[in-house]
Amino acid sequence: MNNSNSLLEKMRQDALHIFNQSLIAVDPKACIYRCCRLEENRLHINDHSFDLDAYDQIRVIGAGKAAASMAYAVEQLLGNRISQGLVIVKYDHLEPLKTIKIVEAAHPVPDENGVAGSKQLLDMARSADETTLVICLVSGGGSALMVSPADGLTLEDKQETTRVLLSCGATIHEMNTIRKHLSGIKGGRLAGAVYPATMVCLILSDVVGDDLDVISSGPAVADPGTFESCMKIIRSYGIEDRLPGAVISHLKRGAQGLIPETPKPGDRALESVHHTIVANNFDALKTAEECAEKLGYNTLILSSLIEGETTDIAGMHAAIARQVLMSGHPVRTPACILSGGETTVTIKGKGKGGRNQEFALASAFHIDGKKRIVILSGGTDGSDGPTDAAGAVADHTTIQRAVSGGLNPERHLKENNAYPFFDGLNDLVKTGATNTNVMDVRIMLIR
Numbered sequence: 001m002n003n004s005n006s007l008l009e010k011m012r013q014d015a016l017h018i019f020n021q022s023l024i025a026v027d028p029k030a031c032i033y034r035c036c037r038l039e040e041n042r043l044h045i046n047d048h049s050f051d052l053d054a055y056d057q058i059r060v061i062g063a064g065k066a067a068a069s070m071a072y073a074v075e076q077l078l079g080n081r082i083s084q085g086l087v088i089v090k091y092d093h094l095e096p097l098k099t100i101k102i103v104e105a106a107h108p109v110p111d112e113n114g115v116a117g118s119k120q121l122l123d124m125a126r127s128a129d130e131t132t133l134v135i136c137l138v139s140g141g142g143s144a145l146m147v148s149p150a151d152g153l154t155l156e157d158k159q160e161t162t163r164v165l166l167s168c169g170a171t172i173h174e175m176n177t178i179r180k181h182l183s184g185i186k187g188g189r190l191a192g193a194v195y196p197a198t199m200v201c202l203i204l205s206d207v208v209g210d211d212l213d214v215i216s217s218g219p220a221v222a223d224p225g226t227f228e229s230c231m232k233i234i235r236s237y238g239i240e241d242r243l244p245g246a247v248i249s250h251l252k253r254g255a256q257g258l259i260p261e262t263p264k265p266g267d268r269a270l271e272s273v274h275h276t277i278v279a280n281n282f283d284a285l286k287t288a289e290e291c292a293e294k295l296g297y298n299t300l301i302l303s304s305l306i307e308g309e310t311t312d313i314a315g316m317h318a319a320i321a322r323q324v325l326m327s328g329h330p331v332r333t334p335a336c337i338l339s340g341g342e343t344t345v346t347i348k349g350k351g352k353g354g355r356n357q358e359f360a361l362a363s364a365f366h367i368d369g370k371k372r373i374v375i376l377s378g379g380t381d382g383s384d385g386p387t388d389a390a391g392a393v394a395d396h397t398t399i400q401r402a403v404s405g406g407l408n409p410e411r412h413l414k415e416n417n418a419y420p421f422f423d424g425l426n427d428l429v430k431t432g433a434t435n436t437n438v439m440d441v442r443i444m445l446i447r
Contacts, residue, residue: 071137138220203276
C-alpha cells in the first residue's frame with residue numbers, strides 16, 4: 001500500500017472512530033446517570049426534585065428504541081422502589097430488566113405487538129392516582145411503537161398511512177402531526193390517561209430542534225397541531241387518494257369539530273407533567289468534535305438542525321468539503337466538518353437503503369477524484385431505513401471503484417438502492433442496534 005492509500009485508509013478509520021465515540025456520548029444509561037441522582041429518598045432530575053416519601057407507588061412506562069436501556073438505568077437508580085413498569089421497544093432492543101416489563105414491537109411500520117403493548121401501557125397509566133409517581137421514558141421510535149388507533153380506525157389503517165407518509169417525503173414533524181390525530185395515546189393523550197398522577201418524562205431527543213411535541217409524537221405534551229393542519233399536509237403532498245378512506249374521513253370529521261381535538265396548552269392534565277431532555281444530537285456532535293481534535297483535525301460543527309432532501313443536503317456538504325480544499329475555508333486542513341439532524345428521502349425507486357446511505361452515495365458523485373475526502377453518514381440508532389446498516393462511508397475513489405467493479409452508481413442512486421451499492425464495496429457502516437437514537441451524525445474529513 002502506497003502512502004496515499006495508507007493515508008486514505010487512516011482517514012476512513014478515523015471517521016469510524018469519531019462516529020463510534022459520538023454514540024458513546026448518547027448512551028441512554030450514561031445519559032440517565034448524568035441527569036438523575038438519588039439522595040436518601042429524594043430523586044433529583046436536573047432542576048426538578050421529588051420527595052419519594054410523598055408517593056405510594058412509582059411506575060415506569062415508556063416507548064422508543066432507547067426505552068429498555070433507559071429503563072435499565074432507572075432500575076439501577078431506584079431498585080425496589082419501583083412498583084411496576086412497562087416499556088415498548090423495537091425488536092431486539094433489549095436489556096436485562098427485573099421489575100419493568102418489555103414489549104417488543106415493529107418500527108417504523110407498527111404491528112399487533114405495538115397495539116397490545118400500548119393497551120397494557122394505557123391500562124397501567126389509567127390506574128395511577130394522585131399518590132403515584134409515573135416516570136415516562138421517551139425516545140425516538142416511540143411514535144411507531146405506541147399504537148392505539150383512534151375510534152373507527154384499525155392497525156391496518158395506521159400501517160398504510162405510515163407507509164404512504166414515509167414514501168412521500170414528509171418530514172418527521174409532518175408525520176407526527178398526523179399520527180397524533182389518529183391516536184388514543186399520542187399528542188398529550190397519555191398525560192390525560194395518567195392524570196391526576198405526577199409524571200416525569202425523561203427524553204432522548206431524535207428530532208430537529210428538540211421539539212417536545214414532536215419527539216415520539218408528544219405523548220405527554222400539548223399539541224399545537226389540528227385536524228385541519230393534518231389535511232393541509234396531506235393536500236400539500238397530493239396523497240389524499242393514497243390514504244385509507246377511514247383515515248381521511250376521521251381527519252375531516254375532526255376538522256369539522258365532530259371529534260375532540262388533542263390536548264392544548266392550559267389543559268389541566270398537563271399541569272403535573274415535568275420534562276427533561278437527557279441527550280440530543282448536539283451532545284453527539286460535541287463529543288465527535290472533541291474526538292476529532294484529539295486525532296489532529298481542525299474541527300467545525302456546521303449544525304445539529306439540518307433538514308431537507310437528502311441528495312440536496314449531500315451536495316451542499318460536498319461543496320463545503322471542496323471549498324476547504326480550494327481555500328482553507330471555513331476551516332483549514334486537516335479538517336473535520338460535522339453536522340447532524342435528519343434529512344428526508346423522497347422514494348422514487350424500489351431499491352434498498354436509507355437516508356444515510358443515500359447521503360453517502362449522493363456525496364460520492366460530488367467528491368469524485370477530489371484528492372482526499374472521506375464522508376461518513378450514520379444513524380445513531382444503528383439502523384438506517386429498513387436495513388441492518390447504520391449508514392455508509394464514501395471517499396474520492398468511491399465512484400471509480402464502483403465502476404471498476406461493475407456497479408452503476410447513477411442507477412443505484414436513481415432507484416434508492418444504496419445498500420447493495422455500498423455492500424458491494426464493503427463500505428457499509430454496521431454497528432448493530434445501539435439502543436439509542438439522536439438522529440444522524442455526518443462526518444467529513446479533508447486532507
